[in-house]
Amino acid sequence: MQAAPALALEHITVTFVSEGAARFTAIRDATLVVRPGEFVSVVGPTGCGKSTLLNIAAGLLTPSAGSVRVFGEPLAGLNRNSGYLFQTEALLPWRTALDNVTIGLEFRGLAREVAVRQAEGWLLRVGLRGHGHRYPHQLSGGMRKRVALAQTLILDPQIILMDEPFSALDIQTRQLMENELLELWSANRKSVVFITHDLEEAISLSDRVVVLSAGPEARPIGEYEIDLPRPRDVAEIRLTPRFIELHTKIWQTMKQEVLKGYEQQKNQ
Ligand SMILES: Nc1ncnc2c1ncn2[C@@H]1O[C@H](COP(=O)(O)OP(=O)(O)OP(=O)(O)O)[C@@H](O)[C@H]1O
Ligand SMILES: [Mg+2]
Structure with a gap:
């Protein structure tokens, strides 16, 4: 079948x-x-x-x-x-790149340290190691897309x-x-x-x-x-x-x- x-x-x-x-x-x-x-x-x-x-x-x-x-x-x-990557920018401006990536896991109730560890792994995978502390306005358009990609993929949809x-x-x-x-x-x-x-x-x-x-x-x-x-x-x-x-x-x-x-x- x-x-x-x-x-x-x-x-x-x-x-x-x-x-x-x-x-x-x-x-x-x-x-x-x-x-x-x-x-x-x-x-x-x-x-x-x-x-x-x-x-x-x-x-x-x-x-x-x-x-x-x-x-x-x-x-x-x-x-x-499903995970959704929107046509328009959907990062939260008041959260750092790292905290934007952890959002979904936090909603799922994961402990902060676990969420942060996974988010750091994803930032590394999308080429943003060392940029986790930056806010969206401190990142280029391409970097913001990478954060959005990590934010979606971390949930393993x-x-x-x-x-x-x-x-x-x-x-x-x-x-x-x-x-x-x-x-x-x-x-x-x-x-x-x-x-x-x-x-x-x-x-x-x-x-x-x-x-x-x-x-x-x-x-x-x-x-x-x-x-x-x-x-x-x-x-x-x-x-x-x-x-x-x-x-x-x-x-x-x-x-x-x-x-x-x-x-x-x-x-x-
Ligand atoms: N909530 C809504 N109420 C009324 N009309 C809508 C609504 N949402 C979309 N439309 C209309 O439906 C059609 C399709 O819209 P949609 O946003 O899906 O197009 P699209 O192919 O994604 O366009 P683009 O390439 O510009 O992003 C458009 O004519 C739009 O004006
Ligand atoms: Mg469209």
Whole structure:
């Protein structure tokens, strides 16, 4: 018997109803299934519903229709098997880097010394040894992302949900972080849902890329297995013929949607 998928979003529809505004169906009949240990990226134009889909997976939002299963069990409330890396900065400014990393363990009731020891291990793993005493405003953007990564991974989630985590970084820092993410992930393969609007980033990181259509009523319109060898260097893999072949193929599907998304935003 096959193991249950880590995450199964099936026939998901999300309609937002806000007072004084028309109903808005952001997602219509979307299905996304992620296997244990699989790295899946979801790409799509801005505003199409990527964050909304991730919020459904995290249990932060209940779909208007459709089902969410986590390791075969229907999801009720928050998805406790998942860790969430937000699109925006989510560190607490009044806590040091170290104390930001210990937060989750403290909520779980671990003794302070145990939490601190584990957090120091994670700061080391994300390349921040000796920076634990600094506050978020004393760290660079890349360093803050590393703290956020440690904050998420320390809880050892079975499913890691990432919403454009590196999009605010410069390209070199971004590629460094992507390589580090792949290294951390391959040491201890968890399921990852990685949201991005950047097709190159999606291909270089993933086992599979899912393309969402432009909204409203966004849904997956293409799924592509990425058969590039691992371990990968995200900068170098982009220069290989197979990468270019995959990129060309997926871009054919994505191009129209990006144009549509852009037009819609202009007319809003
Ligand atoms: N709570 C809400 N109420 C009403 N509309 C919403 C709500 N949340 C999101 N939307 C709308 O749903 C659509 C999808 O939003 P979402 O944030 O999921 O897009 P996205 O693909 O993550 O965009 P981006 O690439 O810019 O981050 C957008 O049109 C947005 O305005
Ligand atoms: Mg978003």
